[in-house]
Amino acid sequence: MTRQMTGAEMVVQALKDQGVDTVFGYPGGAVLPIYDAIFQQNDIRHILVRHEQGAVHAAEGYARSTGKVGVALVTSGPGATNAVTGLTDALLDSIPIIVLSGQVPTFMIGSDAFQEADTVGITRPCTKHNWLVKDTKTLSGTLHQAFHVAKSGRPGPVLVDIPKDVQFASADYTAPKSANTSNYQPQLKGDIDEITALVELMENAKRPVFYTGGGVINSGPAASQLLRELVEATGFPITSTLMGLGAYPASGTKWLGMLGMHGLYEANMAMHGCDLMINIGARFDDRITGLISAFSPKSKKAHIDIDPSSINKVIKTDIPIVGDVAHVLEDMLKVWKARGRKTNKEGLAKWWTQIEQWRAKDCLAFKQDGPTIRPQYALQRLEELTKGMDRYITTEVGQHQMWAAQYLNFEDPNRFMTSGGLGTMGYGFPASIGVQMAHPDSLVVNVAGEASWLMNMQEMGTAVQFRLPVKQFILNNERLGMVRQWQELLHGERYSHSWSEALPDFVKLAEAFGAKGILCSDPKDLDDAIMEMINHDGPVIFDCLVEKHENCFPMIPSGKPHNEMLLGEASTQGAIEAGGAVLV
Amino acid sequence: MAALKIKKGSTSHSAYNLRPNFSDVQERHTLAVLVDNEPGVLARVIGLFAGRGYNIESLTVAEVDHTGHTSRITIVTTGTPQVIEQIKAQLGRIVPVHEVHDLTVEGPSVERELCLFKVAGEGDKRLEALRLADIFRASVVDTTLDSFVFELTGAPEKIDAFAELMRPLGLVEVARTGVAALSRGAE
Ligand SMILES: Cc1ncc(C[n+]2csc(CCOP(=O)(O)OP(=O)(O)O)c2C)c(N)n1
Ligand SMILES: [Mg+2]
Numbered sequence: 001m002t003r004q005m006t007g008a009e010m011v012v013q014a015l016k017d018q019g020v021d022t023v024f025g026y027p028g029g030a031v032l033p034i035y036d037a038i039f040q041q042n043d044i045r046h047i048l049v050r051h052e053q054g055a056v057h058a059a060e061g062y063a064r065s066t067g068k069v070g071v072a073l074v075t076s077g078p079g080a081t082n083a084v085t086g087l088t089d090a091l092l093d094s095i096p097i098i099v100l101s102g103q104v105p106t107f108m109i110g111s112d113a114f115q116e117a118d119t120v121g122i123t124r125p126c127t128k129h130n131w132l133v134k135d136t137k138t139l140s141g142t143l144h145q146a147f148h149v150a151k152s153g154r155p156g157p158v159l160v161d162i163p164k165d166v167q168f169a170s171a172d173y174t175a176p177k178s179a180n181t182s183n184y185q186p187q188l189k190g191d192i193d194e195i196t197a198l199v200e201l202m203e204n205a206k207r208p209v210f211y212t213g214g215g216v217i218n219s220g221p222a223a224s225q226l227l228r229e230l231v232e233a234t235g236f237p238i239t240s241t242l243m244g245l246g247a248y249p250a251s252g253t254k255w256l257g258m259l260g261m262h263g264l265y266e267a268n269m270a271m272h273g274c275d276l277m278i279n280i281g282a283r284f285d286d287r288i289t290g291l292i293s294a295f296s297p298k299s300k301k302a303h304i305d306i307d308p309s310s311i312n313k314v315i316k317t318d319i320p321i322v323g324d325v326a327h328v329l330e331d332m333l334k335v336w337k338a339r340g341r342k343t344n345k346e347g348l349a350k351w352w353t354q355i356e357q358w359r360a361k362d363c364l365a366f367k368q369d370g371p372t373i374r375p376q377y378a379l380q381r382l383e384e385l386t387k388g389m390d391r392y393i394t395t396e397v398g399q400h401q402m403w404a405a406q407y408l409n410f411e412d413p414n415r416f417m418t419s420g421g422l423g424t425m426g427y428g429f430p431a432s433i434g435v436q437m438a439h440p441d442s443l444v445v446n447v448a449g450e451a452s453w454l455m456n457m458q459e460m461g462t463a464v465q466f467r468l469p470v471k472q473f474i475l476n477n478e479r480l481g482m483v484r485q486w487q488e489l490l491h492g493e494r495y496s497h498s499w500s501e502a503l504p505d506f507v508k509l510a511e512a513f514g515a516k517g518i519l520c521s522d523p524k525d526l527d528d529a530i531m532e533m534i535n536h537d538g539p540v541i542f543d544c545l546v547e548k549h550e551n552c553f554p555m556i557p558s559g560k561p562h563n564e565m566l567l568g569e570a571s572t573q574g575a576i577e578a579g580g581a582v583l584v
Numbered sequence: 585m586a587a588l589k590i591k592k593g594s595t596s597h598s599a600y601n602l603r604p605n606f607s608d609v610q611e612r613h614t615l616a617v618l619v620d621n622e623p624g625v626l627a628r629v630i631g632l633f634a635g636r637g638y639n640i641e642s643l644t645v646a647e648v649d650h651t652g653h654t655s656r657i658t659i660v661t662t663g664t665p666q667v668i669e670q671i672k673a674q675l676g677r678i679v680p681v682h683e684v685h686d687l688t689v690e691g692p693s694v695e696r697e698l699c700l701f702k703v704a705g706e707g708d709k710r711l712e713a714l715r716l717a718d719i720f721r722a723s724v725v726d727t728t729l730d731s732f733v734f735e736l737t738g739a740p741e742k743i744d745a746f747a748e749l750m751r752p753l754g755l756v757e758v759a760r761t762g763v764a765a766l767s768r769g770a771e
Contacts, residue, residue, distance in 0.1 A: 124628060125635055129679040132623065149679055183620070184679050309673035312666060 002172040007136040007162065008033035010173055011100060014143035016043050017176050020071050022062060022437050023047070024055040028075025030102025030115060033167035047437060047466055050458035052079050054430035056086020056157075057456070059097045061434030063090075064417045065392055067220060069150050070097040070434065076104055077115030080161070081122065085424060087157045088126040092421025093243060094218055096155035098146055099123075105165035106134050119161045128156030134163065136171040144179035153186030154307040155218050186306060190323030190331060198278070198302045198319045199335045205276035206347030207299075207354075208236045211259065211288075214243030214420070215281015215305060217413040219325035223247070224413045226329035227280065233333070234343055237355055239267035241282050243420045246410035256355070260288045261556050262402040265363035265565060266355055268554070271296055272562035273354070279303040281325045284315040285421070286583075294561030304328045363554050363567055364406055373523050375400060375475045375546040379407035379447070382473065385530050390442045392435045394418065396428040396452030399481040399552045404447040426455030432470040433462055443471070443534060450476040450543075451500050460513040463539040471533050472541045477548045478503060485551045506543035513539075521545040558583035612641070612662045613688040614695060614765045615672065620680035621647045621655040628678050629657055638663060638671050642697075642740070644762040654682065660740075660763050687765050695765040699743045704731040705754030713753040720746050731756070 005013065011034050015023065024047045027035045038046050049055040052074045059070030074083050080101040090097050104113040120132045129149050133139045139162065146158045202208060210231060216223045224247045231238050231254050238248050239259040248255060257264035259271055271277065277299045282288070284303075289295045295315060302319035303311050311320040321328055336342075368377040393408055394417040395401040401418055410416050417435060419427040432446040446453075453474050463470050483498040507517030516536050520529040520543070533540045555566045619625045626645055633640050642660040647653065661671060668686070675684045687693040701722070703713045710730070717724065717734050720742070726733035736746055740763060747758060 120624060121627070124624065125631055130624075154677075183682065307673075307677065309670060309677055311673075313670060313673075 004170050005173050006033065006037070006170050007139050007167040008037040010136070010140045010171075011143065011162070011167070012037045012041055012044060013173055014140050014176075015071060018144070018147045019068070020044060023071045023073050024049055024058040024062070024434065025073030026050075026052050026055055026075065026079060028077075028079050028102065028115070030076035030104060030164050031073060031079075031100075031162075031167075033164065034073065034100070034102070034162075045437075046073075047433070047462065049430065049433075050461045051456065052082035053085050053426065054433070054456050054459045054462065056083050056097065056099060057089070057424075057427050057430035058434035058437070058459075059099075060086065060090050060093075060095045060427075061394060061417050061431030062438045063095050063097050063434075064217075064431075065414050065435040066438045067414060068096075069147055070095070071100070072097065073100045074102070075115070076102045076119065077117045079115075080117055080119040083159075084122060084126060085422075085426075087123055087159065089419055089422040089424045089427060090157035091126050091128065093419065094155050094214060095157065096150040097157045098150055099157065099159045101159060101161050102167070103132065103161045103163040106163045107165065109163065119159070123159045126157070127159050128154075130159040130161065132161045132163075133166055136166050136169040139166060139171070140174040141179045144174065144176045145181055145184075147176075148179075148181040149184055152184060154215075187322055188306075188324040188327045190304065190321040190328035192331060192335075194319055194321045195328065195331050196335050198321065199332060199339060201276050201300055201302070201319070202234065202236075202278070202336065203339070203342040204344055205236075206344055207270075207274045207351045208234075208276040208278065208348075209256075209270045209274040210236055210238040210278050210280060211240075211271060211282055212238060212244045212247055212280045213241040213282025216244055216247040216325050217281075219281065219306075221413065223281075223324075223326035223329060226326060226333060228252070230329060230333055230336075233341065234336075235348055236278075236343075237270055237352070239263070239270065241285070241288060241420070242405055242418060244282065245405060245416045246413045249411040250409035251411060258405050260285075261290070262406065262552055262554065263556075264406070265361050265554055265567065266358035268556065268562040268565055269358045270355055274299045277301045279305075279317075280329070281305060283310045284313070286314075289315065290556045291559055291561045296562070361567070368523060371522065372547045373521065373526060373544060375403050375477065375550055376407055377523060378473075378475055378526065378544050378546060379403050381526050382445070382447075382530055383408050385527060386443060386445070386534065389534075390439075391415065392417070392432075392439060392442055392444045394428040394431040394435060394444070394446045396446070396448040396455075397423045397425045397482075398449040398452055399477075399485065399550070400447055400449045400475040402482075402552045403475070408447075425449075425452035427452075429453060429456050429470075429472060430459050430462075432472075433459055433466075433468055436468040436470050437466070444469075445471045445473050448472055448474045449481060450474050450478065450503060450506075451480045454504075457509075460510070460515060460539070460541075464514045467538065469536070469538050469540075472539070473533070474506065474541065474543055475546050476503075476506070476543055477546050477550070479548055481550075482552070484549075488551070489557070506541050510539075510541040515539040515541060517541045517543065519543045519545070607665055609664065610662050611665060611668060611688070612660065613668050613686055614693065614763060615659045615661065615675070616683075616685040616687055616765060617657040617659065617675055617681060618683040619655050619657060619678075620682070621653040622680055625655070625678075625680050626657070628680070629659075629675065632674055632678065633659075633661075633671075636670075636674065638667065642762040644764055658763055658765050685767070687767055690767060692768040693765055694768060695739050695763050696737055697740050697743055697763050698735070698737045698761045699746075700725070700759045701734045701736065701747065701750055701755060702731060702757040703734065703750050703754050704756050706730050709753045713750060716746070716749050716753075722746065
């Protein structure tokens with residue numbers, strides 16, 4: 001049975017049929033018919049953001065914390081161009097979202113009409129795929145296909161551009177079942193010969209390490225479960241990228257902590273010294289590898305990735321396995337068990353002794369002395385006071401982001417939302433709104449820097465309007481801290497434009513929006529202040545005044561290998577050479 | 585280095601072929617890319633090459649299956665073996681791309697280009713141009729008292745050679761279609 005409806009009604013129907021319950025959006029002339037259709041139904045909640053960038057990051061937060069596809073709705077022209085940063089962010093971090101954009105009517109396309117932009121042209125390089133729908137007959141099919149592409153294979157953002165006349169016209173609605181999705185079916189199962197070759201290496205490896213990434217989380221809860229089983233069964237140490245935190249619990253005994261530019265000493269040293277590196281759903285990003293020619297020189301490398309283009313892109317792989325993490329891990333476990341559950345016990349024991357020596361450096365140690373709150377201390381207390389709670393963390397971008405990754409512990413996947421690949425300041429606040437929408441009863445904290453937070457602070461209106469009790473935990477160093485750190489280390493301490501001047505009074509700002517503001521500057525008051533934030537039933541801006549010149553360590557300077565980490569202030573003198581300064 | 589054939593929908597494809605050969609040697613490869621003939625697909629392919637800094641030496645595209653609406657894009661590119669593998673893998677990610685074939689490594693193939701040459705001249709030069717065209721089996725598709733337009737089909741090297749010969753004889757203008765290529769044999 002087919003049903004006739006308008007294009008605008010099709011949009012709403014397709015969203016319902018795809019299981020969408022929340023849309024983040026902002027209206028305008030070119031999407032008025034869709035807004036009219038939204039008005040006349042009650043199944044889909046629409047969250048009115050205050051800027052389209054906020055809508056896209058909120059959809060990302062929603063998607064990352066649920067594993068579902070996030071949806072944003074924007075108007076043509078400026079609405080669509082405001083969505084570009086969010087799309088690019090989702091592309092680099094492989095987050096499944098759909099942006100629906102209005103477009104001028106088909107008969108006006110190309111005439112430089114009011115609020116016309118070449119949206120599919122602008123967003124072609126920052127989406128996994130996009131469509132301009134020119135005929136209502138193909139609209140519902142395209143929408144279902146868009147969902148399919150967003151979530152299949154390596155997930156990513158897609159955009160469907162819908163001209164206004166297509167929204168008004170009527171046609172038959174295509175149900176999801178009848179939509180054509182057959183020509184995009186990425187490979188899920190890994191090659192069994194390669195998997196067996198990897199298991200063989202695992203049986204003999206003296207110094208193995210699992211290097212995991214966001215792909216484990218994107219693969220779904222089963223992948224994290226299988227990963228845990230594999231790690232416990234083999235006893236191999238495991239580290240993870242920023243994007244993969246929580247797939248293996250931070251409390252797990254095999255956990256080395258995060259790796260990379262600001263990763264833990266033991267994690268980076270293990271990567272450097274291993275003889276078998278098993279990359280599961282990570283992509284050898286430059287924040288991870290450091291100097292490529294000196295990257296883990298003595299190891300055989302296996303790489304499990306659903307995207308063939310990730311394999312051999314930067315690092316030569318000995319065992320490439322194209323497939324979905326959960327599928328491959330399941331087969332790996334099967335083969336390993338069938339061959340007698342062998343590992344090199346003697347080698348492993350020595351390896352762990354070595355790792356314990358690295359661990360003993362206690363690279364995250366810091367002293368909370370004096371009257372000023374150290375940012376590390378603020379996060380340590382936040383961790384301590386929220387441990388065990390049903391908690392979700394988002395972050396902005398900068399030093400606070402790295403400290404959050406270092407000092408907060410993640411026990412489960414989908415609990416940590418941060419902008420990894422693009423490093424988008426302004427991501428965290430709207431993302432926290434998206435997370436809170438999906439998890440209304442959970443504690444959602446955005447660990448922010450004052451500069452990043454200002455980039456999307458207009459979303460306070462959204463938080464207050466929709467009674468979203470998101471906690472904005474701002475580590476206020478009155479500095480673009482990460483920029484300042486680089487200027488200190490690389491540019492002769494010439495602090496060009498890296499401090500936050502004319503900051504607002506955050507408490508008054510919260511109050512101006514009808515929310516609660518808390519100021520804390522004394523370490524002695526911190527615990528009470530954090531508890532006050534947690535216990536307040538509503539959005540809070542927490543202005544935590546911290547040490548202004550703290551640097552984030554450990555740090556692998558750009559252009560250096562993993563074993564040349566800076567561990568603290570004393571080690572920074574002359575550590576970064578001119579060659580490293582051209583890198584970012 | 586072995587061929588990487590990324591075929592959407594296949595589950596039997598072994599990534600074994602992804603094994604790289606991290607050499608610095610620049611290689612010239614001819615790729616055949618089968619795509620849905622939908623708006624923007626060529627822009628996606630070209631945008632990929634531009635955005636990631638890959639070379640395009642030649643590019644041709646036309647719909648080859650009018651009922652299935654599939655087009656064949658033939659791209660001649662150069663790069664190190666690692667870059668060539670990346671190009672193929674990146675092409676394979678594009679949603680409307682169905683198949684990527686590296687004709688250079690998948691076995692023997694034929695490459696042809698069609699070319700038009702305008703040659704202007706009088707006297708001996710004109711006679712010599714006509715005589716060489718005959719040797720190359722180029723045909724005359726337009727003539728005036730002091731010019732010819734020759735049509736020549738052949739492998740790119742043959743076309744290059746003919747162009748070199750015509751230059752001193754009054755070559756005015758050249759139009760080339762770019763390379764079309766197919767693998768040899770029944771498959
Ligand atoms: C949109 C955007 N612009 C610029 C940058 C470059 N950048 C990276 S970190 C940083 C400073 C962030 O300052 P703040 O949010 O206060 O965090 P802090 O480092 O002080 O913790 C800047 C400017 C960026 N990542 N994103
Ligand atoms: Mg700051």
